[in-house]
Amino acid sequence: MCRFMYELKTVIRKLFIACFLCLFLISCKDAKTDAIISLLQKWDGKEILFPKSPIFTIKGKDTILYPILDEYKILTYVDSIGCTSCKLKLSQWKEFMALVDSVKSESIQFLYFFYPKRSADVCQLLRAEDFDYPICIDEQDSLNKLNDFPSEIAFQTFLLDKNNRVLAIGNPIHNSKIKEIYLKIIQGGEVKLDGEKNVIQTKVNVDKSVISLGHFDWQKKQKASFVLKNIGKSLLVIQDVNTSCGCTEVTYSKEPVRPGDSILLNVSYKAETPGSFNKTITVYCNANSSPIVLRITGDAE
Structure with a gap:
């Protein structure tokens, strides 16, 4: 044994x-x-x-x-x-x-x-x-x-x-x-x-992978949105979304996305301290380009 x-x-x-x-x-x-x-x-x-x-x-x-x-x-x-x-x-x-x-x-x-x-x-x-x-x-x-x-x-x-x-x-x-x-x-x-390889794959188009939040008051929460469009022939399923920082939150619909439709990833960022930042959002899904890495940047003043 x-x-x-x-x-x-x-x-x-x-x-x-x-x-x-x-x-x-x-x-x-x-x-x-x-x-x-x-x-x-x-x-x-x-x-x-x-x-x-x-x-x-x-x-x-x-x-x-x-x-x-x-x-x-x-x-x-x-x-x-x-x-x-x-x-x-x-x-x-x-x-x-x-x-x-x-x-x-x-x-x-x-x-x-x-x-x-x-x-x-x-x-x-x-x-x-x-x-x-x-x-x-x-x-x-x-x-x-x-x-x-x-x-x-x-x-x-x-x-x-x-x-x-x-x-x-x-x-x-x-x-x-x-x-x-x-x-x-x-x-x-x-x-x-x-x-x-047995998982049904689809294709995704991202409107923009980097969003700059510009200059803002570090004590105010900032928001941005990424659009992922299903350009494949199968349903798009978001399996998980991870952020590189606890100060970054992401909300999105958990429903599968039909071919031709889009899903909105709503991102909110609350700086802990003033300074420049570069944070990543990693999206795991059944797309052939997964994981998809998105990014928000800016200067909290």
Whole structure:
């Protein structure tokens, strides 16, 4: 039985590397293939080391005992670089945890380690999002020092086995395809590209992929709209829309779009601080050009 489980995990890891490589290169065609392969192979099966007695908190108020258990885990690490709320996406993590809880075949522990510029900013976000799951505010960046994580946010989340070895790498909140693969592994299913070639494809025309919001008062919410027209012969289905920042929200109709019809993506942006910005909206759909990357830019003053 032990040998069977070992062989099963080995197959899962190899399949995941192949799948992740395909998915990552689809969304980042200019990436260096060799570098990505090397990174994935480096972390394949690697044991994650944890600091002794890390301190966890709920909403930044109370510290609690939260032992790291001998069970499957999803570990996400967030460094101090860039927009904190953009990286955390706490509301989406709450949704993902609820989804995992509804489908899991084995117990899964979520581990959040945040290394912020200012702890107060994280605590404020935790309270604002009503995020009451334990997190570790790692002010000394001790977890990263033990493991030397990749600098790219796409490679700072890990699915670990009971021995803290990496089964899969990738952020399921920032990439819907990675989310699908995580769920398949958690449920004990076969990891593959899910027969994407069998999905009925269509064609999409985007009226404009970049919208400039110009100069505006940073305290006022800005709005813009992108139009996607189905110019193919099949229904267009929007599967997921991700934004690069928590300060950017997108609303749209969930109904399939008939050939010849269009769908409106309504984008709202609320700056956290004054400054220039360049935010992306990634649309996953059954178009042959998916994922479609849209962008809003401007100067919040």
